[in-house]
Amino acid sequence: MQRYFVKENIDGSTFTLPPEIFHHAIDVMRGKVSDKIEIVGPDQKIKLVELIAVESKSAEGKVIDISTQDPELPVEVTIVCGISKGDKVEKIVQKGTELGAKRFVLYNAARSVAKWDEKKAPKKLSRLQKIAKGAAEQSHRTVIPEVLFCQKLSDVLELTAGSDRRIVAYEESAKQGETGQLAQVLQKTKCNVNVQASSVSLTGFFGPEGGFAPDEIQALNQQQVVSVGLGPRIMRAETAPLYLLAALSFTLELE
16 A cells, blocks of 8 residues: 655544555555545654545545554664765665665765765755655654764764764774674663663764775774674665664564
């Protein structure tokens, strides 16, 4: 069943479909009377809606059920990535959304081949936010991840200072055979989820294609960001964040 996000909560039992939902549900998906869709608002409630009237340019829906089912990861995960070239960032946002990330922060890393400036960033962020929205609808989430941009690593460190845990995936740690640190972080995070009443947050830092420069790792470690290896294999820039999210999902939701 198709899921759509709306900017404002639906208060009444019947409502008119917003233009963007009408276009996809009716024009693209050929929706008709008695068909059902799901609508999610800022309250994160899943409302089952039956189409009760379909015209050429408008459609009416009726809320027939409300669910508070929570498909979100029990940890608020922020994925921080150095800007990579091509469509790598788009893949990270799309697949990372499917795997449960809450926020993406992109920045111009020292070794980023492609760099964003203040003029270029808004247009790129708008596109990435649309990708996140589409992926959130497809994966039946109740939250659309936020996509942000920072010029410098220092700005990212300030932005994520309130995170309960911060880790950096460092290839040198993997090369040196370090395998236990990530497992410890995952288990400690799981313990926090089980005993902590408030939400638990974790931030993962990932470099671009060329990895992190030594001074970036030094700056991260000075701010108590823990270096971890992601196993014995070296992953692509667009693969590493997904590895972390999958490991978190297994540890917190399946183990």
